Amino acid sequence: MQLPDEAITYDYHGLLIPTREEWTPAAELRQQHFLSPAKIKDLLPRLNQVRSQVAAERELRLVPPELEPVHAGFIDLPQKLLDQERKAGPRSLLGRIQATAQQFREQVDRVVILGIGGSYLGARALFDALKHTYHNELPPKDRSGVPRIYFEGNNVDNDALHDLFELLQLTCVDPETREERWGVVVISKSGETLETAAAFRAIRREMAEFYGSHSPRLKQLLLPITGFGKPAKEGKPAEPSKLRQLSLADGFSDEEIFPIPDDVGGRYSVFTAVGLVPAALMGLDVRALLLGAAAMTRRFLDEPFERNPVLQYAAVNYLMTTQCHKPIRVLSIWSKKLEALGWWYDQLLAESLGKEGLGATPLTAVGTRDLHSRGQQHQEGARDKVINNLIVKSPRHPPIMIGMADKNQDDLNQYNRKGLPDLLAAALRGTNQAYADAVRPTADLVMPMLSEHAMGQLMQMLMLATVVEGRLLGVNPYGQPGVEAYKRNMKALLKS
Numbered sequence: 001m002q003l004p005d006e007a008i009t010y011d012y013h014g015l016l017i018p019t020r021e022e023w024t025p026a027a028e029l030r031q032q033h034f035l036s037p038a039k040i041k042d043l044l045p046r047l048n049q050v051r052s053q054v055a056a057e058r059e060l061r062l063v064p065p066e067l068e069p070v071h072a073g074f075i076d077l078p079q080k081l082l083d084q085e086r087k088a089g090p091r092s093l094l095g096r097i098q099a100t101a102q103q104f105r106e107q108v109d110r111v112v113i114l115g116i117g118g119s120y121l122g123a124r125a126l127f128d129a130l131k132h133t134y135h136n137e138l139p140p141k142d143r144s145g146v147p148r149i150y151f152e153g154n155n156v157d158n159d160a161l162h163d164l165f166e167l168l169q170l171t172c173v174d175p176e177t178r179e180e181r182w183g184v185v186v187i188s189k190s191g192e193t194l195e196t197a198a199a200f201r202a203i204r205r206e207m208a209e210f211y212g213s214h215s216p217r218l219k220q221l222l223l224p225i226t227g228f229g230k231p232a233k234e235g236k237p238a239e240p241s242k243l244r245q246l247s248l249a250d251g252f253s254d255e256e257i258f259p260i261p262d263d264v265g266g267r268y269s270v271f272t273a274v275g276l277v278p279a280a281l282m283g284l285d286v287r288a289l290l291l292g293a294a295a296m297t298r299r300f301l302d303e304p305f306e307r308n309p310v311l312q313y314a315a316v317n318y319l320m321t322t323q324c325h326k327p328i329r330v331l332s333i334w335s336k337k338l339e340a341l342g343w344w345y346d347q348l349l350a351e352s353l354g355k356e357g358l359g360a361t362p363l364t365a366v367g368t369r370d371l372h373s374r375g376q377q378h379q380e381g382a383r384d385k386v387i388n389n390l391i392v393k394s395p396r397h398p399p400i401m402i403g404m405a406d407k408n409q410d411d412l413n414q415y416n417r418k419g420l421p422d423l424l425a426a427a428l429r430g431t432n433q434a435y436a437d438a439v440r441p442t443a444d445l446v447m448p449m450l451s452e453h454a455m456g457q458l459m460q461m462l463m464l465a466t467v468v469e470g471r472l473l474g475v476n477p478y479g480q481p482g483v484e485a486y487k488r489n490m491k492a493l494l495k496s
């Protein structure tokens with residue numbers, strides 16, 4: 001069960017216009033750039049209506065053409081997967097994922113995960129947030145049987161892929177030794193994304209070279225994850241996704257291919273096999289992830305605005321964009337382990353709401369690192385930004401202290417009783433104060449710690465808030481028609 005002190009909170013009071021304030025130049029600026037509490041109050045009826053609409057979309061079996069696409073399956077999925085596991089145990093999807101990951105981990109010491117966009121960023125965010133920062137460099141015994149993880153197929157970069165192959169060739173010589181064996185997870189919902197497909201073809205060649213072209217390991221050490229493809233329609237038979245077709249040709253049965261439900265869109269798919277298989281391979285607690293996500297869905301559906309971070313985040317950010325003229329939304333992350341989470345949110349926001357000339361532009365910044373690059377602009381540049389701090393309350397490890405030193409030329413002895421968490425807290429408070437003094441609207445999204453449960457809550461919260469914001473804006477948060485144009489052109493150019 002979720003304990004109160006594990007809950008994620010959103011504190012936006014710092015960007016509200018104070019109720020009674022004497023005229024000063026700063027107060028004047030606040031009138032223009034901060035949010036009036038009355039605007040939030042006025043939005044509440046519409047917000048509750050949107051919550052009911054989003055909740056109702058979960059039940060849609062047949063989507064009316066004007067609403068298409070609706071991919072609301074992600075909302076209830078975490079709880080459904082947990083319930084299914086309780087009933088069916090090892091035969092459930094979660095049971096199968098955990099068993100397969102366990103077998104895979106026993107077989108290989110390196111896993112290459114291929115995928116792009118929604119088929120990459122969620123797993124990458126979980127890896128960076130929850131695994132040791134230098135996981136791949138740790139000796140095997142300190143990785144507790146968890147393989148090294150590499151992400152590829154998320155770009156078209158000849159030299160980067162070459163370097164990965166070179167690394168594998170240099171370090172993996174004997175396929176009979178577990179420490180030198182590697183495997184592949186290939187993830188694509190459509191099953192035909194060129195970046196992933198091209199990398200997969202190349203890596204299959206590498207695999208065949210290493211294990212031998214008839215080795216059973218070519219199948220044993222490969223995990224395909226893909227959608228079902230096009231359903232039968234108007235007399236035309238169903239057409240499995242290309243990756244599914246290829247996997248079937250490789251001897252996988254449909255049951256052996258991990259599915260991606262039709263009603264879950266790519267960037268909303270982190271709690272399908274897309275994120276859960278990599279998470280299980282990384283040795284993460286997938287149940288805790290899902291428990292966190294399911295708890296957030298319940299809060300979204302049941303809690304009033306005052307205790308509902310999904311509604312608060314959606315409302316405040318929607319109003320900042322549309323009423324306070326803040327087209328740039330900065331996610332200012334106070335832990336470098338969450339930078340990839342920021343990239344994941346960049347995609348979520350940009351692809352979901354960047355439509356019909358609308359939608360805020362996401363920007364990920366990492367504190368304190370980017371105070372030394374973007375800080376100047378956030379403090380004094382164009383007043384076009386709202387800053388959402390993402391704060392992790394407690395570090396996972398004991399504080400590294402400044403301590404006393406014989407040579408005090410750096411003048412740090414005065415802080416000898418302070419640790420790095422104290423420095424970070426002071427930097428955060430100092431920055432918030434500086435932004436408040438300069439009338440730069442800032443809010444705090446606070447997570448208790450970096451844990452599976454907290455990441456589950458956070459990712460589900462941001463996905464739900466994005467859908468709510470889309471409905472407030474009047475754009476469909478699902479689908480990404482604008483991405484198709486470059487794909488069409490690229491394929492046409494390659495054929496010509």
Ligand code: PA5
Nearest residue numbers: 117118119188189190193266267
């Ligand atoms: O959100 C989306 O649907 C996209 O970003 C996809 O995740 C991305 O294009 C990858 O697609 P696929 O999983 O079909 O390879």
